[in-house]
Amino acid sequence: AQKITQTQPGMFVQEKEAVTLDCTYDTSDPSYGLFWYKQPSSGEMIFLIYQGSYDQQNATEGRYSLNFQKARKSANLVISASQLGDSAMYFCAIGELGYSTLTFGKGTMLLVSP
């Protein structure tokens, strides 16, 4: 069974600052993928970034980067230069490679203030 833990129910950050959202995981699968999704108040889930368990380098996508520490089983999301539009729920998820099923964490609500 796979499990995702997001310990921060809410985070506040000022515009233009960087913020780190924490995610730890547990899995017995030898190969897996870690995902971050953003969910604005509209409800739609927006894919942000992915990290494969065998990827040597941390993933980056624009202002998003994933700080992957396999030994510690953590996959933190770093958002640089926060923008007001970044205010949303952020979900960390894990999936077994080759399958489409994702297990999500409880999420972190990020509020960006001017």
Next chain:
Amino acid sequence: KAGVTQTPRYLIKTRGQQVTLSCSPISGHRSVSWYQQTPGQGLQFLFEYFSETQRNKGNFPGRFSGRQFSNSRSEMNVSTLELGDSALYLCASSLEPGPGNYNEQFFGPGTRLTVL
């Protein structure tokens, strides 16, 4: 390219009724997954379909069922609705799963079901 579409967007039902939700995946995507999102339980996996076959099923009672058609469109059905079934039901589509692949799942806007 059109995104994942879900119909209806909003639905109000009463206890004991049944409901059918529809999901049309992105063109070319053959895998469809369903998730239930509630404030208490968060996002929970319901089922995954690929080529009209259920590949995986979450821990939900038999009142929850689904199917996938030859054009990859999918429906999920909930019978004998309970108050606790009130939730946002999200559908996601992805390309064919395979060993060593990760499959970015593209989510639809969801169907918000309210059970009175």
